Amino acid sequence: NAGVTQTPKFQVLKTGQSMTLQCAQDMNHNSMYWYRQDPGMGLRLIYYSASEGTTDKGEVPNGYNVSRLNKREFSLRLESAAPSQTSVYFCASSDPGRAAYNEQFFGPGTRLTVL
Amino acid sequence: SQQGEEDPQALSIQEGENATMNCSYKTSINNLQWYRQNSGRGLVHLILIRSNEREKHSGRLRVTLDTSKKSSSLLITASRAADTASYFCATDGNDYKLSFGAGTTVTVRA
Numbered sequence: 001n002a003g004v005t006q007t008p009k010f011q012v013l014k015t016g017q018s019m020t021l022q023c024a025q026d027m028n029h030n031s032m033y034w035y036r037q038d039p040g041m042g043l044r045l046i047y048y049s050a051s052e053g054t055t056d057k058g059e060v061p062n063g064y065n066v067s068r069l070n071k072r073e074f075s076l077r078l079e080s081a082a083p084s085q086t087s088v089y090f091c092a093s094s095d096p097g098r099a100a101y102n103e104q105f106f107g108p109g110t111r112l113t114v115l
Numbered sequence: 116s117q118q119g120e121e122d123p124q125a126l127s128i129q130e131g132e133n134a135t136m137n138c139s140y141k142t143s144i145n146n147l148q149w150y151r152q153n154s155g156r157g158l159v160h161l162i163l164i165r166s167n168e169r170e171k172h173s174g175r176l177r178v179t180l181d182t183s184k185k186s187s188s189l190l191i192t193a194s195r196a197a198d199t200a201s202y203f204c205a206t207d208g209n210d211y212k213l214s215f216g217a218g219t220t221v222t223v224r225a
C-alpha cells in the first residue's frame with residue numbers, strides 16, 4: 001500500500017497563478033484533511049472532509065477551495081496564489097469511526113513557493 | 116488557533132540521554148496524540164493517550180497526561196541519532212479534527 005500520496009512534491013508559482021494540489025489515499029479512509037505548515041507554527045487545518053460528499057472549513061480556509069472527488073481523492077485548489085500562501089502543504093487521512101480515534105496518516109507534503 | 120503548545124521549542128541532547136518535552140492545551144479533549152516529523156517528511160503517529168489514562172508506554176516512549184492541568188509530557192529514553200526529529204502533540208476533541216502544537220525540535224548528538 002502506498003498510503004497517502006501527494007502531487008506535486010515541489011511547485012513554484014507567480015502571484016495570481018492558480019494550481020491544484022492532488023492527494024490520494026489507498027487505506028479506504030473516510031476522512032481526509034489539508035494542512036499547511038509554516039516555520040514555528042505547527043500544522044494548521046485548511047479544509048477537511050469528514051466523509052465522501054462533505055467538506056468543511058478549518059482554521060485557515062481563505063484563498064483555498066477543495067474537492068472531495070471520491071473516497072480516495074481530495075484536492076486543494078489555489079485560485080489566485082499569493083506570497084502568503086508559500087508553505088508546505090500536507091494531506092492526511094483517517095478513519096475515526098472505524099479506529100475509535102482519529103489517528104491521521106500523512107502524505108510526504110508539497111513545498112509551494114509563490115513569488 | 117492552535118490548541119496545544121509544546122515546550123521547549125528546541126532540545127539538544129547527547130546520545131543515550133533522555134529527552135522530555137511538554138504539551139499544554141486549553142479545552143477538554145477526548146485523547147491526546149504525539150507525532151514525529153523527520154526533516155522534509157510528513158508526520159508519523161507515535162502514541163495516543165486517552166483522557167481517562169494517566170500514563171502510557173510504547174517501547175522507549177512514555178507519555179503522561181494530567182487533565183486537571185491540561186498538560187502532557189513525552190519522554191524518550193536512551194535517545195539515538197535516529198530520534199532527531201520534530202515532535203508534535205495533537206489534541207482530539209472528537210470532532211473529526213486534530214489541533215496541533217508548534218512542535219519541539221529534538222537534536223540527538225552522537
